[in-house]
Amino acid sequence: MVDRRTRVTSVQQFRAAEMPPGDWRHQLIDGIPLTASGPYQAHMDLEARLRDFLTPAVPSGFRLEERQEIAPGGPVGYDLFELDLAVVPDVPGKPDFCRPILIMEVLSSHTESFDTGRKLDVCRGLPGMIEILHVSSERVDVALHRCGGNQDRSWTTDRAGQGGTITLASLGLLLAVEDLYGSRPAVSTVRHAP
Template structure:
């Protein structure tokens, strides 16, 4: 049996292809990975989070971006699209296209069956290379479950807040926001 060669791309080749593409892809160490579409619940939860975060940030020096803002981590080459992110202070971009952010403060990922392991494992590990990242939030789209991981002053990441029912809440401490699970999962039926 012969091995199939994997085409490798430079970061510049990836960006040129990505900026012209009709669909989104991630990049890591020379390889390009197509992203799958999101479920109805995934989209509903993302919209609910976006609304809550917009209200919390109104009039503050932080701003949020949705899943169309690409993030790059130069230390490990990853280019990816978080479901939501928050940047406090002046956004820093890779180039003059202003479509690839380098300095998110908080990243939020809505988990789905196809991404749950990656989002909580390898991707979280890669995100931790971002010097500006202080909180990582994961929200499950298949069951009522959410967690906030926070970087301590010693650089170690800890589980800072979690909830597993509609009466619970999580706290994004960096922006002083308590998210009620009932608001996060509003109009999402059939989850336990």
Template structure:
């Protein structure tokens, strides 16, 4: 997601104003703006599968799922990211038009060019959101989901899910089969070594 930083400082206000009319999405990290790369069709289908199932699950609950055009604002770190799927159950988020500050769940579909950042610095930044209870990383290369869940002591615990398992997102009491996340996705079979 992050590439091509601009090295002159940009205020959060100028960033948000620019994003309103920009044909290209940018993430904002402490005064620097980064152009987002486009997503593959596999990435988009996986994100849509997750978002549609979450939307159905959350109907009437007071919680709302949003897709990749809604930013997560990490106010304490002066950061705006575009997660693939974000869920908020906090009424304070209704006051914002194009970002959320109090999500309980953030989901990123991993791309080869962003996986290290999503697992590293981005996750470190997201952990500053006190409302966040789960951070979920979804592979697009194989049926694999890593759910990091904040426990009662504030520690982040990994709950990995693989093929033929059922995922549980405790923050919104959601369950679904891994197969549902990867519906309509065909994985390439490994080539035999000769």
């Protein structure tokens, strides 16, 4: 089993290590393995709603994946991130092939800083990336980061709250924030120790 204090040398070594059984999430950050408990109910509810809205809109030649792993540096790199949902090319026989056009992350108090910081920066640099959607599980707040598609790959961010909408250009889909959150906002009831 990988000790979280142990620095590994690559994604390849991390993937070969024995991981704890159960509903755990495993990521490799700067060569250091991190294991976290599975998502809370509010997170899972939002993820399920996203999946229901997105599945019919996924274009031919692509598929919607849950828990998709990305390793920006390849097998010799030091980062391996797990994505909540991603729209990726449907490439038969190549399970490790991941060039998402759309990434969706459900944020909570213990993941928001990393997901909207380092992970967002890394994901913006992935070839073919068009949009990254962040949905808060603790307040009615959706942020869509979109690549302008120009040579400098500049990005814009649109936000929407209660009563707002977000257009996912990669799927040609308009999402109403109220529909995404259901009849009431999904709010995490878990309190984290300071």
